[in-house]
Amino acid sequence: MASTTARIAIDAMGGDHAPDEIVAGAIRAQAELGVEVLLVGDPQAIESSLKQHTSSSQMEIVPAEDVVAMHEEPLVSLKRKPKASINVAMDLVKQKRADAVVSAGHSGAAMAAGLLRLGRLKGIDRPAIGAVFPTLVAGKPVIVLDVGANVDSRPKYLEQFAVMGSVYSQYVLGMEQPKVGLLNIGEESTKGNDLAVRTHQLLEENPRITFIGNAEGRDVLSGRFDVIVCDGFVGNVLLKFAEAVGEIVLQILREELPQGIQGQLGTALLKPNLKRIKQRIDHAEHGGGLLLGVAGVCIISHGSSQAPSIFNAIRLAKEAIDNQVLARIQSKDFQGEQQSAASTTEE
Amino acid sequence: MASTTARIAIDAMGGDHAPDEIVAGAIRAQAELGVEVLLVGDPQAIESSLKQHTSSSQMEIVPAEDVVAMHEEPLVSLKRKPKASINVAMDLVKQKRADAVVSAGHSGAAMAAGLLRLGRLKGIDRPAIGAVFPTLVAGKPVIVLDVGANVDSRPKYLEQFAVMGSVYSQYVLGMEQPKVGLLNIGEESTKGNDLAVRTHQLLEENPRITFIGNAEGRDVLSGRFDVIVCDGFVGNVLLKFAEAVGEIVLQILREELPQGIQGQLGTALLKPNLKRIKQRIDHAEHGGGLLLGVAGVCIISHGSSQAPSIFNAIRLAKEAIDNQVLARIQSKDFQGEQQSAASTTEE
The missing domain is CATH 3.40.718.10 (Isopropylmalate Dehydrogenase)
Incomplete structure (x- = not known):
């Protein structure tokens, strides 16, 4: 084709x-x-x-x-x-x-x-539905999956998500040897809920992926990971929260930047830079999720x-x-x- | 006392x-x-x-x-x-x-x-550990709980979180008749994982709280809800993601705003406004979680x-x-x- x-x-x-x-x-x-x-x-x-x-x-x-x-x-x-x-x-x-x-x-x-x-x-x-987020490292997007196709996932599903996400990251997003993370609430392998602990072991033993450990919420957009796997419930909450945060930040900027005469002048001067900031923050630029x-x-x-x-x-x-x-x-x-x-x- | x-x-x-x-x-x-x-x-x-x-x-x-x-x-x-x-x-x-x-x-x-x-x-x-977030509506914070004390919660736990969160919202944060939401992946009562579906019913039947329905990821910071309950796994991921997003946005602003001569001048003029923006975005201003x-x-x-x-x-x-x-x-x-x-x- x-x-x-x-x-x-x-x-x-x-x-x-x-x-x-x-x-x-x-x-x-x-x-x-x-x-x-x-x-x-x-x-x-x-x-x-x-x-x-x-x-x-x-x-x-x-x-x-x-x-x-x-x-x-x-x-x-x-x-x-x-x-x-x-x-x-x-x-x-x-x-x-x-x-x-x-x-x-x-x-x-x-x-x-x-x-x-x-x-x-x-x-x-x-x-699984995969969502691609920009990260702090320019040109290094991360795919998070699943963001809503499955709730109450099993460890085996997340393992399959890791393999599919790695293929997508390598062949569509262009990452060599994509680094896989498991979304979790701490770095140690014993951390997290039952699903996370059991998935951690499967990912560690899987030779088809490059698993580098748990990813906490703060790591999602860090650029350290190319693929992050999670149950569709938490992934969906995260995706919708991230989309909303982008909008909220842009709204705060629109409200606060032009305040006062100095603010209006400064904002006018910054127009091109603000456009670039909008592009980096705005999730709408990124298109959609892939049903993998x-x-x-x-x-x-x-x-x-x-x-x-x-x-x-x-x-x-x-x-x-x-x-x-x-x-x-x-x-x-x-x-x-x-x-x-x-x-x-x-x- | x-x-x-x-x-x-x-x-x-x-x-x-x-x-x-x-x-x-x-x-x-x-x-x-x-x-x-x-x-x-x-x-x-x-x-x-x-x-x-x-x-x-x-x-x-x-x-x-x-x-x-x-x-x-x-x-x-x-x-x-x-x-x-x-x-x-x-x-x-x-x-x-x-x-x-x-x-x-x-x-x-x-x-x-x-x-x-x-x-x-x-x-x-x-x-449960409760985290207080600012919302889009000034003076209307939302308390999200649990953000990490429990993983693999039961519906009954989340119901108790709703009651404790309501008390905190009313008597510490000053919200009259706090509106409670259940963090979920859709608005309908049948949506979500097993925990969410069963919790939804308990919350609806509980006369001690004002339950107004499911809150999606995008609703967390909207100001529509005063209390949002969830399992500690998803709450912790959300909290750490939110903290990191604030830092990332501030970093993007620091990188992009002063670019070029116009940018440097505009940024200088906007100094007081940017300080206010930092305060609104920066999670560090908000202190800590309450172990309820x-x-x-x-x-x-x-x-x-x-x-x-x-x-x-x-x-x-x-x-x-x-x-x-x-x-x-x-x-x-x-x-x-x-x-x-x-x-x-x-x-």
Whole structure:
């Protein structure tokens, strides 16, 4: 696939700003990234969004009759709505008409649709959502997984997350021999809850990864780790907290910097520097999470995504395709973890 | 106790900057807060720290021969070192020679010493460490608990944390009818891991608190909640992440703001505004966590605490004493939770 043009199915109906912002991001991606985009959803709504742009490039629309709303129970509605946009998008990958799916819709539904329609990679018990954070060290992002696909994880799942995260870090983020950490509340191997203590041992014994020990909350953004694994509950809390903190800091800067006459003058002078600061702090610049472990490239964007985030999500998808992330995960030897690779859905 | 001068025992040997910074914070607190401070530790070391200050006020030194170092296993060393400073400080409260303990030493040791020497309040199965965060709404702090005393919590523990946190929020932080949230990964009552789902139900049924629903990571600092309860694993990860994020943002500001000639001029003009921003972002301004649920007021400060943090920790202790937090927790009706109030230490 890497040698031909990557074809990416976009759930045009998913997210707070669908379809306008989704379509806008897709148009830009097709123009700038050399990918082919398939817009999945209500043809009328998509056409009307497309008309707002002067872009001359053709975009294929794949009709889908339904959409899974944010408040719906994912498994129930996916089954009740087989023609929902997220289902249709996943089917395109299954039928090899697309190489990847990008969705800013209901993240639980995207994950479930990926699992149900595409299945899991061999040797993976549970898919995980990975989120990429910038760190204090420029050019050295960290992938944290899982940030919400699984709660009540088992040690074996976290071990598989470590392997998948290492592949992603090496072949998409470009880190040589990625350093893996286990999110925990102390440095010692005996620290933490039952899950952490048992996972620590598995990671230490795994020859396929470079495990360098526990990562505390303060270490996540330090740049010391390339991959950090955790249960989806704590990962999700961390992700949403981090996103909010970025916004809060920017709000504090907006409130406090221009106070007083000196403040207004100083702020005006600092405009270019403040723009750079916003870029370093703002999580929205970073696109989306990768659903790792299903048999297809799936990027799950934030529900609040606007065009720039969708563009970045499509870029992520292209990188995962070009760098053959799935094949590389699959080529890792998962022997010893396969006996329980039976169930597909939530236990 | 509230009518007389509060007497506060300080573990002078605990923390990265002990005893100098601890003593400096204690001197300022005794001078400004109208409290009486007892410095617990090696008399020679404390005397030598005291000599660096010109303060004329008398401070009592309570000798302690030993100290629990940061790397030690708390339970083992507390038993092997009965005269360790943290043990001696707790004994002062037990003997009613002091009303509270402040320590920046080994936090696990402080918690264990509190439990072993003072015991638990009636009806409390597990003590919790509460951390107070500033929120987006000025003057509306939120207390998050537990941030590290317990991992692998049970629903019942979190319910007790909610009651203790509500008392603290109301009588120390001054919030009327504190709004309680359960840290979770979604808004719906069915969301989350097993612990969250079961705790949600307990909180909904508890008439002693005002439970307003789940709090996601993004809601922690929003000001919508006054009390947020969680297991100590996720709370500790969150606390340490939040502390680090504050430092990272300040570092980004220091790096980016003064770039270029315009940047240098603008930064100079913004000096007073930047100082205010630092105060709003910097977690170190906020003092320490309260160990809630033991039969004594115990403030656990960060290991890196310097004099201002110690001063703030002593102020917190004074407020907890003056507002009779322990008696108010004790006066809450914990019927129905008492059958299991037997074990004192980790299971």
